[in-house]
Amino acid sequence: MRISCPNCAAEYDVPDQALAAGPRLLRCARCQHRFEAALPAPPAAESRAETAGAAGPPMSPEAPDDTPQDLPADVPEAASTPLAAPTAQTPERLAAAPASPPDRFALAGWLLTVLLLAAAGYAGFAFRAEVMAAWPPAQRLYGLLGLG
Structure with a gap:
């Protein structure tokens, strides 16, 4: 997760596991x-709507055509319970995250x-x-290297 300091706007990459237990007090290098950082909470309205739709009564045959029907008829009733929230590192989230530009100054420094x-x-x-x-x-060092 990318976190920026509210005081100087320095950005840091913090692993999600470091914030999984709850908010933590961080210090900008x-x-x-010192500031507090936490994982973002999932949107409450969407998660409640998804949960209510998934846990609702089974669809009747006379349901309108525009209503989504998630489960085929041969799926048992126990499979219609809502699943746990996806982890923070889903492929969709990783693909949607903006890629950081290469740091040319760091590469030049290494070279x-x-x-x-x-x-x-x-x-x-x-x-x-x-x-x-x-x-x-230095004669001893060059002697050890066979260059003396």
Whole structure:
């Protein structure tokens, strides 16, 4: 679930399991503001209408054509009880959720870090004689690596 801080509007992805037990007190990492977060409640009017329609009396043959008939005639009566509410991670809900755009700055930061580490490794290899002359304890490290 995506939660935003009411103070600074920083957004966070919080797993639904963390809020399943009820409302929790959260603290924003950016502004240190404390606020309460909970899972959104399902719409009461729709759930009552669905429950009443599913648990209502069986449809009679003279029901109008525009009335939906959910169950075939051979389904036992016990199967007409309403089902539990679907979990929060239904495929329809996941498909309807807006996808977050890729963070290009984060990707650029990772690439820059990898390039800097590769350059430092190459410099340590190419200039190992200068490094060992400037810092004698490095001789043991290069000796262990077989580069001494």
